[in-house]
Amino acid sequence: MSITLVHTDKAPAAVGPYSQATKAGGTLYVSGQLGIIPGEGKLAEGFEAQTKQALENLKAIVEEAGSSLEKVMMVDIFVTDMGKFADLNAIYSEYFTDHKPARAAIEVAGLPLGGLVEIKCVALCS
Template sequence: MTHEIIHTDKAPAAIGPYSQATKGCANLFTSGQLGINPATGELPEDFTEQARQAFENVKAIVEAAGGTMDNVMKITIFLTDMANFPAVNTVMQQYCRAPYPARSCFAVAALPKGGAVEVEAIASV
């Protein structure tokens, strides 16, 4: 099976040996997106701003592959502090609408660049 590499300048460039996303058999798999602003390369200090930007980055990648957030079937969220769970739920509702995609949310010890949240998605495009 072959797959297509998806890249957009509207999301941060990969900071390691991976692609922003891959697409194959109508499925798109994004890499985890931190809340890094692709224009500045900066990570906001505020959790809600990081979460919003992480979802913006996922959205930009899904759109670069020809889809919309309505095509997202599964989201995985990584948090360094589960106290931010209510805030990330609020942000997610700004990007996904009912019926919501399936989702997993995990607490992790740390994220790259000192991020507080990372979001990845699987979409059908």
């Protein structure tokens, strides 16, 4: 089985020694996406803006790999404040409307670069 590394300039470059995503055997594994604005290299302002940007980054990577949000099977979300759970769900439901992948939301003590939210996923792709 061959492994393909996925990269797009429509999402920020990895902030460490890893790929934006890897693709193997019809499955896409997308690394955690912070709310970093592509081309600027800085986090969007506030939880809501970071959540939207993280989802836009995730979407750009999934689409670069030839897949779509409708083929996402699992999403893991890391937040620094579970008190923002309702805000998270409101934004998330704009991206995952009829299709509702399996999901986990986990509160963490901190995220890279001082991010407030990080989102990763597993999707089907051809």
